[in-house]
Amino acid sequence: MNQRVGIGFDSHPLVEGRKCILGGIEIPHPKGPLGHSDGDAVLHAIADALLGAAGAEDLGTLYPDSDPRWKGADSARILGEVMARVRAAGFAVANVDVVVATDGPRIAPHRGAIRTRIGKILGLDDTAVNVKGKSLEGLSGRDVVSVHAVCLIARRT
Secondary structure, three states: OOEEEEEEEEEEEEEEOOOOEEOOEEOOOOEEEOOOOOOOHHHHHHHHHHHHHHOOOOHHHHOOOOOHHHOOOOHHHHHHHHHHHHHHOOEEEEEEEEEEEEOOOOOHHHHHHHHHHHHHHHOOOHHHEEEEEEOOOOOOOOOEEEEEEEEEEEEOO
């Protein structure tokens, strides 16, 4: 098989006293994602999608929240390590598509910066990275960010 698709998901509550880091950038907002690392649900979902496509262990197995090494970790570093695993397995990333669902920070004003940052981490032109912001329309009943990511990887020749 020369191409593989991966799907990733991550969700974090938004809480006061945390920086709002999404897609590898800091977004001005009074609340940020709560997590063992920096809580960047966007990069976590992408990492899980890539790991799944490459047939590797999932993010929680490789970077467990029980491991103090990952306390407060920069998720861009984690995604960089995941990319190294994907490359070592003989694959290159073709594209990623991400949906960020939240009633918290507006994604649209930051979409370009997020695409560029993800592209830089993955070694992709930002035209191969798509990011969409969606409202939860109050359905979650709490402040949360939920992210779905899909990626396509291809065997390097």
